[in-house]
Amino acid sequence: EVQLVESGGTLVQPGGSLTLSCVASGFNFNGHGMHWVRQAPGKGLEWIAYLSRSSSPIHYADSVKGRFTISRDNANNLVFLRMSGLRVEDTGVYFCLRWFWFPGESTGPFDHWGQGTLVTVSS
């Protein structure tokens, strides 16, 4: 069974830093690109970061570029999101996602999501 479990969410002050972790199990982690998507309270879904199987390429949403860093540890099936310069508007639930596509395809949906971890940015 594919499982993604996020951790690290907490209350942090504006301007602060935080690192989220996501541990994956039940699949060949090295074979999949991974994403982070967030959801502000009562709002919709916003994609924020992606990294490929080999950690290159990496893409970020404009809203977090220069402040957030995505990385992975393939030996331990981990994905990280390092967040710095946090703002009140970064408050929300952060989801770790697996990107899936069929052999021969070049894109696909997000087929598994973690349960999310809550980040609250407030003074």
Place this chain on the structure above:
Amino acid sequence: EIVMTQSPATLSVSPGDRATLSCRASQSVGTNLAWYQQRPGQAPRLLIYGASTRATGIPARFSGSGFGTEFTLTVSSLQSEDFAVYYCQQYNDWPPWTFGPGTKVEIK
């Protein structure tokens, strides 16, 4: 960036009735379109990908259609567990990967 829109924002439906949700892309995404369901307090889950293919374990009452810029998700006979928020998402042209704002299906 491809902008996704959804209508209606809220859909009031009686259990057992049919629900039809719409999604529009600002430019063609072919069939690279997915639908996700999010129940209260839960993570989203993949329902439909490739515009019309049900994901593993998704009941046959869920169906998707469309191509290019216009897409539809239909729930043929709403069950109590289907009252949720539904998001469409394009994965044709990225980054960024973009979601629609969601349609909330509520009990009438």
